[in-house]
Amino acid sequence: MDDSVSRALVPAVIAILVRRGADFATAEDAVQDALVEAVRRWPGAPPRDPKGWLVTVAWHRFLDAARSESARRRREELVDMEPGPGPVTSVDDTLRLYFLCAHPSLTPSSAVALTLRAVGGLTTRQISRAYLVPEATMAQRVSRAKRTVAEKGLEQPGDVATVLRVLYLVFNEGYSGEVDLAAEAIRLTRQLAAGVDHPEVAGLLALMLLHHARRAARTGPDGALVPLAEQDRGRWDTGLIAEGVGILQAALTRDRLGEYQAQAAVAALHADAPTAEETDWPQIVEWYDELTLLTDSPVVRLNRAVAVGEADGPRAGLAALAELDESLPRYTAVAAHLHERAGDPERAARLYAEAALRAPNLAERDHLTRQAARLNQR
Structure with missing residues (x-):
């Protein structure tokens, strides 16, 4: 098959x-x-x-x-192999699985694994390779998730917000191994959007498409990370950008703003700029202000500090950054970038080197190490 x-x-x-x-x-x-x-x-x-x-x-x-006590015992003789009279129901029962897999009793990692297994149709082996964990570990995770759902039943399935959070977690895993999780997340979100009329579902789909459109330009021939400002915009997928912007505009007209629509609006402004210098940073700051009101997320405030640094100058960005907890992921990398732009390369180099030690993956660590080396060579 x-x-x-x-x-x-x-x-x-x-x-x-x-x-x-x-x-x-x-x-x-x-x-x-x-x-x-x-x-x-x-x-x-x-x-x-x-x-x-x-x-x-x-x-x-x-x-x-x-x-039977044996759940896998086969009949000696299988009958009625063809379906009975009449077509199978056309109701999209798959939507029920989305909400079941986002059950509030599940941890985020279990919900993601169960969604990929049940809704995505991936094998346990494929999921384990995508997440770079042993197959036995992933099998246990999926089994525990299935037991939890079976015990809790359908009395309290997850809501739309939980389903979207699970799909966004899948998307952010990107690509590793034989399964392209970013593409898989887009496929599943398209499927969800076809059955759920909700502006935030559309907002998440638009956000995924706009981010995915830049994928080819994110790494160089040697696999090194290429920052957004240095990417070759001719390699961006204009078809995905046009689709994402169209979906976003339709969602925004419904006047039910949510965090995924606001994030997609930021991504759309980046995609709309012919060059990095022509990016509409003041409007991006305004969208981060909206996101702050919607989520009050420290990560959003960190990204807002970067945008403020571009719109109003690095000193303004550093002032916004000073209001945040220094233990935030990427805080030190952002500080390094803003200090470099503020004309303090020695401090920026130290911060880049410090940020490299805290980097969550090898590609980001290499990028930050190169940034520190570049400044030190000066």
Whole structure:
């Protein structure tokens, strides 16, 4: 069976079984059993309705599990392999899975893993490789998440805000290994946007598209990070930018501003500037002011300090930065940048070197180390 086909069908089939009364963990196991059967049978006799076939077989597997202590015992003879009369419901049951996987009892890491497994249709091996953890560790994480959801049931599924937070966590993982998590997050968010009429869903999709449009320009031929101001804007994906801006504009007209729409507006202003020097920094500061009111996030205030430094000068940026906790991630890197622009290269070099020691990944560490070396050579 083609991997893209199974990833498209699996979430809907699991959701149908859950709606029929199956618990989440058993439904997921039953669908995986049905997929194994499909791999064996479909090449020689493909069904007329693949989704209906999977629903029928998975439902038989679930009934087998419900009637026996052994959840994986097979019938001696499988009957009714083709779906019964009438089409499978056209209701998008997959949306139910989004909210179930964002259950408030789950930790963010568990919710992300479960979303990729159940809604994304990824294997445990693929998820473990994407997150660079042992497969056994990821299997335990997914199993615990499924048990939690099965025990808690559907009485208190997650809300839209929680679902969006989970998808944004997936997107920010970017690309590592065989699974492009940024592209996967965009695919899942498109799917969610098709079924949920909410301006923040549209805002998150726009934000993802606008960030993803710059992906090709973010690293040089040697893999080194390229800061936004130095990126080759000719390598930005203008199609994704146009789509993201269009989605954002439609969301903003509904006058229900949320944090993802505001973040997307900042990204759109960067994308709209022909050169770094032509960036509308005063308007970006205004959007960060809106974001501060919406979230009161220290990270937002840190990004606002950078924008203030560009709009009103590095001294103003340093004054805004002084109001924040120095233990914030990237605080030292921002301070280094602003001190360099303020004409203090010696202090900036020390701060770049200090920031490199605190960098969350190797690419950022290398970039900050090079910045320190560049100033020290002067």
